[in-house]
Amino acid sequence: MKARRGRTPEGTEAPRVIVVGAGFGGLAAVAELAHRGARVMLIDRNVYSTFQPLLYQVATAGLNPGDVAYPIRAFVRRHRARFRLGRLTGVDAAARRVSLADSGQYEYDYLILATGVCAAYYGVRGAAEHTLGLYTRHDAIRLRDRVLARLERLDIDHTKDVNITVVGGGATGVELAGALAELRSTALYAAFPEVSKASVHIRVMEMAPTLLAPFAEPLRAYTCEQLRERGVDVCLSTQISEVTSDCVLLTNGKDVESDITVWAAGVAASPDVADWGLPQGRGGRIMVGPDLRVHGQDRIFAVGDIAAIDGQALPQLAQPAIQMGRHAARQVAALVAGEPTAGFRYHDRGIMATIGRRSAVVQLPRGLRIRGTSAWLAWLALHLVTLLGNRNRLSAMLNLSWRYVSWGHGGGIIVGDDFPDEARRVGMHPSAPA
């Protein structure tokens, strides 16, 4: 199956490839396969693909959910693939068939699993029940509306401070804490003039003695200092033993008040994966060989966060997922052509994390490091370029620039509704959600 548009070697029908999961890995696989004339079906449990790196902007009222969610049907149309909304419930490798909840069964010649991961709680009691995530569109909306509801409550009752705890000092936690700090120092005053900044506490708790573990020490130190300068309470070497509805209990015996606790401390495969009958490794991830085929399988691949290559998970980032997705697609082509598969080699293009306005860290291969405003501009540019869809790109540009220009005037925050059960939790009963 050479890379000739739409054609297959004479006498051969184009192979049917099913890709499950429309994140970075799945979309990269679909794009590469379409290029090679396969008949591709992309399956996802949502009708949209979520651009996770910008979810924290949705969560801090800076972007619309629609800016970071791209309709999969538009994507597959461009790549001459089909889409099926559904949740994977089973894989029958012998019959070469996948089962979806309520959406039937589908046969494949090759299968690429790119379903990603979800929050891992490491046995911390109460974490699943009492914390919010930041991995899905729904998570981001819920977090945004809970924070804003809590601020409304503070405006009514000044006696009880707001305590927001972000658990996890990786990029996700740092970016969220930084954006919350910005919301507090700019929009908060404009929108809630009677509320003092000092009544809103933002903490980051990290088990390790440092934030941003994959980064070099100078960048870690810079990040920590920047967050503290912005009024974030950075708690390192801090381990949580339990989470309740209004506080966080530490292993050293201390209790810390926490109205809103966000869990950004780790990921693992969803429990669903166990139903698929495939070998699982670290964190429940699917074990694959060097060519990304699942151990013991010749037609099933796994790519992205969900894959553990010979037991090792790559960094849970976009680049590895994209590269793996493309690689798996190329191996499908090789197999169809009767050629041997090749091992995957990850090309580290660098990592980055943002802290706030004009403040980010970028670490490129060969020791090149950037921080501050140039890093921040690079971060902005990269994320806008990789965001799917021109409409989304323009909308995100509009909203991000609006945020940075006019937040101080109280304008431009994108607000929504309390979830009714949430409003009760923070002590308010709005009428029917509207």
Add this chain to the structure above:
Amino acid sequence: MKARRGRTPEGTEAPRVIVVGAGFGGLAAVAELAHRGARVMLIDRNVYSTFQPLLYQVATAGLNPGDVAYPIRAFVRRHRARFRLGRLTGVDAAARRVSLADSGQYEYDYLILATGVCAAYYGVRGAAEHTLGLYTRHDAIRLRDRVLARLERLDIDHTKDVNITVVGGGATGVELAGALAELRSTALYAAFPEVSKASVHIRVMEMAPTLLAPFAEPLRAYTCEQLRERGVDVCLSTQISEVTSDCVLLTNGKDVESDITVWAAGVAASPDVADWGLPQGRGGRIMVGPDLRVHGQDRIFAVGDIAAIDGQALPQLAQPAIQMGRHAARQVAALVAGEPTAGFRYHDRGIMATIGRRSAVVQLPRGLRIRGTSAWLAWLALHLVTLLGNRNRLSAMLNLSWRYVSWGHGGGIIVGDDFPDEARRVGMHPSAPA
């Protein structure tokens, strides 16, 4: 209280005015009062003001909810007023105090009620339980996601057509039906290439023998013809006796299949209003005199949809609400200055309704009528200008132009999540909403 910025006659403290409801009427009142130096508190049950005329665009995936929802706190900041999130539960006219659910009690010197109306079901069985509204942000999101979920279901199972019924042939119903027809003829094909347009049925049902009753006959006829040309089944002189989960029963005995039924057939005051102890008239509206003061009250006004002036409700539109809001504010100023109040006179600036791309109707005073593309451009321009907030305006311009340019390519629809209970209703079980 002359219109001098921030000052009041010497020796007098600025009067405290409470405005309840942040729709067209309430915001107009606040803006006028701020201008005159009153101490204003604006109360609403949401943190945002909803631009209702564009909700049908949210419902048909053309605009973000955030484009039509403006944060009230940004508004009050501009007008030097305060905001309190809360739902009005009682009015104590003797003590000059309002009570809010969970948000305490507040005293006023003058009170302006601008709380609007909600759907009225006229005793039609099943209407409240089985229909969707289009009056709130939440309504619009829910309708959008239900329609898209139903289309996803159609893509899986071609045997069962999609039937969407819009009840009500006024501007709301016409605009929604027209936009749904456009979604079907442009984005549908691009996004669901295996689904036939003929499988998606859109109906408008109107009790009267004509659509758009307030408009002149030629514009009504044009509208009806335009909708029919766009494949909408217009059912006039059609009265509904009952709504069930999958069909609509007519008074003539016929049953019409309906997966999704939208109720845009009439409005009335919310049942809450009865708790406020004020005289109610037609549709539960609050009875006011010519100067917009509530019958029997000297310090309480009602404006907008919720008011019935000597028993008559004005058209349930933006202009009357805006004009009444300003008028009430001026009467407050008159009362403070010890001057007599003046009667309200409505200046009819015209009415308009849109049908689809390049197709709208505009009816101006003195018999001037416009239809077609110029009417549509006028409609677009007016709505963009009156939309609150530059960010929202720019975002709406971006999204509306995107819709009209690129829908045919399947891009640009703004999608979301099924509400979990909704997905079960249309036969799908997505995993945890994301």
